Amino acid sequence: MQEIQTFNRFQRTFHMHYLHFMFVFFLTGLPQVAPHAFRWLLYFFWIPFTWFSPETTYLSGGMKVAMVFHRLAGLGLIVYAIPFALREIKNMASWQIWPEGGMAEGIRELLKHYIGFKPANFGKYNIGQKFLAWTTIVTTAIMIVTGCILMFKDAFEPNTWRWARFFHDVGFFIFLVILPIHIYMALHPLNRKGYRAMFETGTFPEEYVKTHHPKWWGKLQRKL
Template sequence: MREIQAFNKFQRSMHLHYIHFMVVFFLTGLPQVAPHTFRWLLYFFWIPFAWFSPETTYLSGGMKVAMVLHRLAAVGLLLWLPLFVLREIKNAPRWQIWPEGGPIAGIAELLKHYFTFKPGRFGKYNFGQKCLAWFTILGTGIMVVSGCVLLFKDAFSPGAWRWARFFHDVGFVIFLVILPVHIYMALHPLNRKGFRAMFETGTLPEDYVKAHHPLWWEKIKT
């Protein structure tokens, strides 16, 4: 059976690294956003720090380590993200995340797929995945711009820093909502072949593409 390429090696690698960044951002950011609720995370950051500064408490030492790791991850993202943008921006017309058939039809096909377990008339991505993609782009943009202001706050006015703090929290809420949904849907039994394509082979069986992604198949069959 012929295999259709869904994701190339570069796209799969970038997706995996984005996950790595998100894990670091969440683990180091949650104690800063809600220190009372997630103070237990600070203990794990404090353990190696205590070897060098045993007189500090796990709250103060752990918070310092969390803040340093958060900023190091931010610098890493600022260095890594342009590689993805420069590589993929030329392929924007073929991103497959543009509307197909309108939102009402897209939602109807999505409900049909997940509630009746029948293939919907999807493109490469269904309506939910396209919304997720756009929210990810929006959230990433908000976090990058506001994060740059917070990272170099001495170069900005106090007013700009306060607005950056607000929008950074907005971006955090966006990811707090969409990431659990994305993880759940990625692990859903109906999406196993897509999960395999993203993390293993990069390809989907031709018969599967014909049945489950007919709009995409119409574009690539020739």
């Protein structure tokens, strides 16, 4: 059976490590935005801190370690995202996350697939996946910009970094909502081919593309 390239190795690797970064952001960010609800997480960061400063309480010591890990993860994401963004922007014209048809059609096809359990008239991505992609792109950009301002807040006016903190928190909560939804949908039985393509082969079977992604199949045929 013929296989069609769906994700290249660079995209798959970035996607995997992006999830790793988000895991660190959640563990280190939750105690900062909601310390009363998630201060128990600080115990885990405080334990190694006691090796250097045994008199420090778990609240202050754990918070310091969480903030350091949060910033290191932020710097790591920036360094890792730059080559990915430059490569993807270069190929922007061939992105498959641009609108195809109207929103009503997209929602109708989405319901047809997930509620009616029938093959829908999807492109490479359905309307839900496109919304997620654009939300992730915009929110990631906001988080990077506001994170840099907060990391060097002494260089900015107080109002600037206060607004940066507000939008950083908003972006954080957006990710708290969309990432679990994304993980759930990725593990949904109807999306097993997509999970296989992202984490194993990088490809879709040709017949699957014909039946489940006919708009994308049509584009592929026009390129031949």
